[in-house]
Amino acid sequence: MKQLTIISGKGGTGKTTVASNFIKLASNQIAVDCDVDAANLHILLEPEIKKEEEFIGGAVAKVTGDCINCGKCEEACRFDAISDSETDIKIDELRCEGCGVCEYICPTDAIELKAEKQGSSFVSETKFCTLVHARLLPGAENSGLLITRIRNTAEDIAGEKNIKLVIIDGAPGIGCPVISSLNGVDATLIVTEPTLSAISDFKKVYEVAKIFDIKVFACINKFDINLENTKEIEEFCSKNNIEVIGKIPYDDKVALTLSRKKFIVDSKDSEAGLEIINMWENIKEYLYSE
Amino acid sequence: MEVVAEGVDGKLIISVASGKGGTGKTTVASNLALSVGYCQFLDYDVEAPNSNFFLKPEIKHVQKVTIKHPYFLTETGADFSACADFCHYNAIAALKDEVIFFPELCHGCGGCKLVGPKGTVREKDVVVGEIRKGPAKPNIDFSMGDLKPGSMRTTSVQNALDKLITKDGLVIIDSPPGTSCAMVFAVKDCDYCILVTEPTPYGLNDLELSVGVLEKLNKPFGVIINRDGIGDNKVEEYCNKNYIQILAKIPNDREIAKYYSRGDSLIDYDSSWKKKFENILKGIEKELQT
Amino acid sequence: MIVAISSSGTSLDSNVDQRFGRCPYFIFYNTDNDNFEFAENESRQAMGGAGIQTGQMIANKGAKAVITGNVGPNAFRVLASTNLKVYSGITGSIRDAVEKFKKGELKEISGPDVGSHFGSGGGGGRW
Missing domain, CATH: 3.30.70 (Alpha-Beta Plaits)
Structure with missing residues (x-):
């Protein structure tokens, strides 16, 4: 089984467009949408949900017993999650990381760690393949844990059904969702753009990919809006042993096709579509040659 | 540096957010700051900070986040x-x-x-990261957080930014994309949130998710549609149906994309946007007074 | 002697799961009496360090050898420190793997055979 994760650093560079078109082009595959807080893969794949599971996230601290306002927990908490502990204790659940220090230190056992539902995960069928995806509740935490869980599910299914390829649509950024999406994969494709912002984020996310010691591919979307920046990306890639497998031209048709819920690789006259087909051939060759 | 926004009484925090990445958060946040002139600007997208390319601050202090x-x-x-x-x-x-x-x-x-x-x-x-701080023209007190690649301590860096928020005047926060903890961290203290989206199925899906977060947090908000004309009308229909105010529509224009790619601002390309952003701020203030 | 085998299911007809830290089950096979039991691998949903926890769990169960697909560097460190013999790169059914093990046809490895996963050091360049 091979696993490919598509990431970008900066959001909106075309990850999901590339991922969904790859999923359409591939065979014997399973898809995972690891952008669990703004999932988009389902929009083109139109899944039918077969199985839903609750996701209970990491625990956070709650005051459940008699607080004597001693203030010890506030002093010990390193995440500024506890306030007013000497009058009327408040725990900020957004800041609480569930470390358990307050629970441990509380002399009256008034604090307890409690886990709550943070979202749901789904196994669905689509026209092309099985899709494992999830939805976090608004403002929920622990997306990294949820990603680990849906990736495990996808790997289990792939093992059972002898599926050879897992295609993973990653999250933007470089933090915990991205790290969880890259852990243990065979290759990653970084989708970038020739803008100063995207280049900066590309370099950061490449630093993360490097930690995992995996094959790194890059593709430059809308490469023709700034040829000078495109050249800079290509130079950076050649210096760092990153294979540039595609340069997708600026094409308003991509968004239009999406709005009609169609795949750009099916638009015979779209250069962007053709380039994505080329990219897929290259990646496929790498994944299956090993 | 003491910064007080002209016409802003007391303190006004505006967060600029979006569910989907790459819709133009930083474009809106930085152009709003440049148009208004006097403000504090904080880049909370610490995994992929980009506002520095457009505001071009002179970094005077670098503080490590540990x-x-x-x-x-x-x-x-x-x-x-x-x-x-x-x-x-x-x-x-x-x-x-x-x-x-x-x-x-x-x-x-x-x-x-x-x-x-x-x-x-x-x-x-x-x-785990660092905070960079310094003045930007015309009169912007700029701070950005930058997460160290490989670290998952996004909220530690954001928490360090929290401590820099000034007591008075206009504060503009550039939020990370998504709807989970890092995004909530960037909008939790705001008085008003501008959601930036694009008129595509992805943009609409993620807009609905971010509206869910803001409603849960009870924050007033409005929408800016970027790349107007590229996809379909569904975002606009959604906003109208749900009585969500559309603050502005930025047209889809390859020339704007070119400006963006170089780190040039929308108001450099079309100076009429300066007035438009000033009016957006005035409208927000008016809405909050009533 | 008890052998721990990473498994995709709970019977001897299940396949050897290629993931050490993240396999769903472990089969503990006793080669002295040909009995076996299985255990769910609770560490698999951990965000990191799954291989380590799994390694500790196996050692605690009294296993002396491990049969699995791939072992990362962290898990290998744990297994090595507990003097477990590691046989990796094994595919096919649990039954076949056990037979081969008994006949001495499996080769013991002396180092990790997959690259590092998260939770194993390393870091960014410019910091």
């Missing part, structure tokens, strides 16, 4: 299994003759020091 990591005095022969048992992040493995510590998984809560054999667990500061 957390505390433990190290274990194994030569004492002490038993560290209590530390491993306590750690909620599986960052510690206590084996027969050694302790394996996984720095990437450590949140720096200090729990292991608390529960371990007295005096045998020590701590050291570890850099």
